[in-house]
Amino acid sequence: MKEDNDFVISGPTPYEPLCEDTLGQVFGKIFMENAPDHKIMVNAHNGKVLTTQKLVDDSCQLAQALRVHGCSPQTTICIGSENNLEFFIPIFASIFSGTIMVPLNVNYTDQELKHTLNITKPKIAFCSKRVTQRYLKLKKEMSFLETIIVIDTDDVIEGTISMNEFVRSKMNGRTVTPHNFLPFDGDSMDSVAFVLCSSGTTGLPKGVMLTHQNIVTRLLQSRYPAYLSNHDVVLGLMPFFHSYGLFFALTSIFNRHLTVMMDRFEEDFFLKSIQDYKVSVVRLAPPLAIFLAKNPKVNKYDLSCVAEVFCAGAPLSGKTEVQLKKRLNLKAIFQAYGCTEGTLALTIMNKDVYRPGSCGKVITYMQCKVRDPETGRSLGPYEIGELCFKGPTVMKGYYMNPQATKESFTSDGWLRTGDLGYYDDEQFFYIVDRLKELIKYNGYQVAPAELEAILVHHPKVFEAGVIGLPDEVAGELPIAFVVLKEGQKISEKELQAYVANKVSSQKKLRGGIIFVPSIPKNPSGKILRKELKKKLHEYKKVLQSKL
Numbered sequence: 001m002k003e004d005n006d007f008v009i010s011g012p013t014p015y016e017p018l019c020e021d022t023l024g025q026v027f028g029k030i031f032m033e034n035a036p037d038h039k040i041m042v043n044a045h046n047g048k049v050l051t052t053q054k055l056v057d058d059s060c061q062l063a064q065a066l067r068v069h070g071c072s073p074q075t076t077i078c079i080g081s082e083n084n085l086e087f088f089i090p091i092f093a094s095i096f097s098g099t100i101m102v103p104l105n106v107n108y109t110d111q112e113l114k115h116t117l118n119i120t121k122p123k124i125a126f127c128s129k130r131v132t133q134r135y136l137k138l139k140k141e142m143s144f145l146e147t148i149i150v151i152d153t154d155d156v157i158e159g160t161i162s163m164n165e166f167v168r169s170k171m172n173g174r175t176v177t178p179h180n181f182l183p184f185d186g187d188s189m190d191s192v193a194f195v196l197c198s199s200g201t202t203g204l205p206k207g208v209m210l211t212h213q214n215i216v217t218r219l220l221q222s223r224y225p226a227y228l229s230n231h232d233v234v235l236g237l238m239p240f241f242h243s244y245g246l247f248f249a250l251t252s253i254f255n256r257h258l259t260v261m262m263d264r265f266e267e268d269f270f271l272k273s274i275q276d277y278k279v280s281v282v283r284l285a286p287p288l289a290i291f292l293a294k295n296p297k298v299n300k301y302d303l304s305c306v307a308e309v310f311c312a313g314a315p316l317s318g319k320t321e322v323q324l325k326k327r328l329n330l331k332a333i334f335q336a337y338g339c340t341e342g343t344l345a346l347t348i349m350n351k352d353v354y355r356p357g358s359c360g361k362v363i364t365y366m367q368c369k370v371r372d373p374e375t376g377r378s379l380g381p382y383e384i385g386e387l388c389f390k391g392p393t394v395m396k397g398y399y400m401n402p403q404a405t406k407e408s409f410t411s412d413g414w415l416r417t418g419d420l421g422y423y424d425d426e427q428f429f430y431i432v433d434r435l436k437e438l439i440k441y442n443g444y445q446v447a448p449a450e451l452e453a454i455l456v457h458h459p460k461v462f463e464a465g466v467i468g469l470p471d472e473v474a475g476e477l478p479i480a481f482v483v484l485k486e487g488q489k490i491s492e493k494e495l496q497a498y499v500a501n502k503v504s505s506q507k508k509l510r511g512g513i514i515f516v517p518s519i520p521k522n523p524s525g526k527i528l529r530k531e532l533k534k535k536l537h538e539y540k541k542v543l544q545s546k547l
Contacts, residue, residue: 001376003412008369008378009427011362011391015224018365018392022212023193024096024183026219030254031056031178041236041249041259043085044273050085055253059092060181062163065170066097066124069147073098073186076120076195079151079241080104080113080135081128083263086151087240088249089163090126095193098184102195102207103241106131107504112205114138117145119207120195120399129153132160188212195399196243198340198445207399214343215250217365217392222251224364226350227334229257231280231307236261237270238283243340244313244443248283257281267291271301278305285313285443286320287473293324303328308351312336312344313443314475315431318357325354335359337431339417341408342366343393346417347429358428359421366391369414370422373435376410384422386435388414437529439468440475444506448529451478451509454502458495460488465519465527469511469536479511481532483519514539 019026036053043049071077077099079090094101102120104113106128113134121144127135129150136159139145148160155162161169184191193215195207222228234252236259238245252259260277262270265288274282282292289311292298306328311321316335325333332352337359338345346368349360362368369378370385379385394415397405408416418436423429439446448466455464462483468476480499484490492513500508520531 001411003371003376003410003414004378005369005412006378007380008367009362009423011364011366012224012226014220014364016220018213019216019220020188020213021216022098022184022186022188022191023215024098024212025185026216027092027095027254028178028181028183030256034256038256039258040253041085041088041261042277044260044262044269044277048085050088055088055092056178058089058167059096060176060178061167061171062089062093063096063183064176064181065167066093066099068170069124071097071099071123073184073191074100075124076100076102076122077124077126078102078104078117078120078122079126080106080131081126081151081241082106082130083236083240083245083261084128084152085261086128086163088253090149090151091246096181096183098186098191100192100195102197103246105197105239105241105504107506109502109504110134110138111502112504114141116197116205116207117142119205121145123147124149126151126163129155129157132157136160186212188216190396192396192399194246196246196340206401206404208340209396209399210340210343211396214393214395215247218247218343218345219251219254221345221363221365221393222255226352227348227363228255229281229308229351232257233277233279233305234259234281235274235279235283237265237288238285242443243344244283244285247344248310267295267297271297271303274303274306275301280305281308281310282306283310283312286311286316286475287442289316289324290320290473293320293327298327307331308334310334310336312338314440315357315359317472320472321356337387337419337421337429339419341395341415342389342417343395346387346389346393355428358424358430360429361427362429366393368429371410371414371416379422381425382422384420384432387417387419387421387429387431389417390414439466439478441468441477441506441510442474446478446507448478448527451480451499451503451507452527454499455480455482455495458490458498460484460490461495462486463519465529465532466509467529467532467536471511474510477511478507478509479536480509480513481516481519481535482513483516 034052038052041050124147151163192209193212194210197205334349336345336348347360367390373386420433421431451466462485465481469479471477520528
């Protein structure tokens with residue numbers, strides 16, 4: 001296939017040149033500039049505070065302990081935890097020591113967690129006490145997992161060691177400080193800082209390798225004047241193990257903003273926390289944007305402190321965006337588009353421009369072309385194609401998966417996002433659909449093939465096809481077309497419950513199940529999902545009666 005670059009859209013001229021320092025060196029300088037008592041994060045549930053002094057002292061000590069333990073820049077370690085104040089101590093210890101950190105979804109089933117651990121083979125698992133027993137169980141099956149360190153308690157849990165005790169046992173009374181500790185100083189372009197999990201169309205997660213330069217560039221992007229917030233109290237509700245929550249927390253620390261942290265969403269607590277802590281910047285996914293735009297409970301609280309809303313993870317309708325901006329009297333509302341493979345944001349709305357429904361323009365340092373997936377030809381304004389990107393935030397590749405890495409790039413080196421969209425005459429971008437078959441539920445990727453494999457293992461099911469049912473709140477709901485074996489009967493609720501017991505919450509068949517006589521397939525046996533989407537129209541009245 002012949003590729004061309006006749007239509008390439010570049011982001012604005014960078015505000016500052018790219019930095020060759022590692023992530024640890026960059027943050028080391030930031031922390032030295034901050035006052036020791038500067039508040040970095042507050043736990044909205046109990047009011048406890050994390051300061052610069054606490055974070056930098058504990059993470060430097062832990063980084064040195066990891067080095068004494070034998071961890072090198074080739075060592076993978078992981079963290080499994082809900083949002084808490086201790087989460088970023090192992091994160092920064094890994095950044096400073098140069099190890100490869102793998103944040104893991106605490107909502108993974110045992111099967112999903114086991115698969116991800118087998119991909120990355122971490123030597124050490126940091127975890128919260130809430131999930132410790134799961135890691136202890138898996139450790140028995142995985143010889144590579146040597147040590148489990150509990151981050152949020154000093155209580156003795158058999159088979160584990162607390163984070164404080166681990167440091168004490170390795171340091172033997174010695175101390176390091178930000179003034180005498182030397183952060184990892186390797187090749188920032190080549191050295192991997194994080195491996196983040198991203199679902200594939202096969203249903204098996206892949207590990208996205210992000211380098212120190214990828215993330216340093218993301219930090220520099222956040223300081224570009226057109227994107228940088230003038231408000232400094234930020235909501236930290238998005239999960240820190242997810243790229244969205246992780247990178248926005250890092251950029252908040254980088255820009256000296258205070259993050260008001262929550263570990264779960266509860267309507268009244270969410271609204272009261274914004275009110276009481278005077279949160280000025282709210283970062284969320286479309287379902288919560290819709291909640292703020294439409295839910296009557298919002299009127300019970302004083303949210304006049306909110307100046308900006310940042311929405312990403314899935315497209316937000318222009319209509320909802322207008323409602324939200326008007327209801328909260330916002331100074332700015334940002335939509336952005338991105339992916340884990342691009343270190344999150346790839347296009348973003350300028351805070352001084354309002355264009356409802358658009359995910360903005362190409363972000364600084366980056367280039368984009370809209371590519372015809374059939375011919376490889378780059379496309380002009382208003383022509384729909386696959387969004388492809390080049391630049392310093394594009395991933396190094398998939399961990400231990402060269403074939404998947406090769407398939408994710410064009411022959412001339414552009415990252416293929418699998419998302420279909422277009423740009424207008426002013427180079428504002430709009431997302432239309434996904435070339436990939438992934439379902440996007442509440443910002444999470446759900447692989448149809450995984451759900452299909454579970455369904456066909458039911459003794460009464462002959463075959464199944466899964467697609468996304470469009471939904472205003474969640475983006476898409478997984479819905480299944482099912483062919484039963486001859487003479488068999490089972491209810492929709494029974495089959496939904498069967499799947500729900502085997503998957504994470506986001507993968508449940510919330511869209512329902514439609515029983516059909518056959519599943520459309522091509523001659524090679526591949527399910528024709530486009531045909532299934534057409535069938536949705538035939539069952540529209542049935543679906544509306546259920547939802």
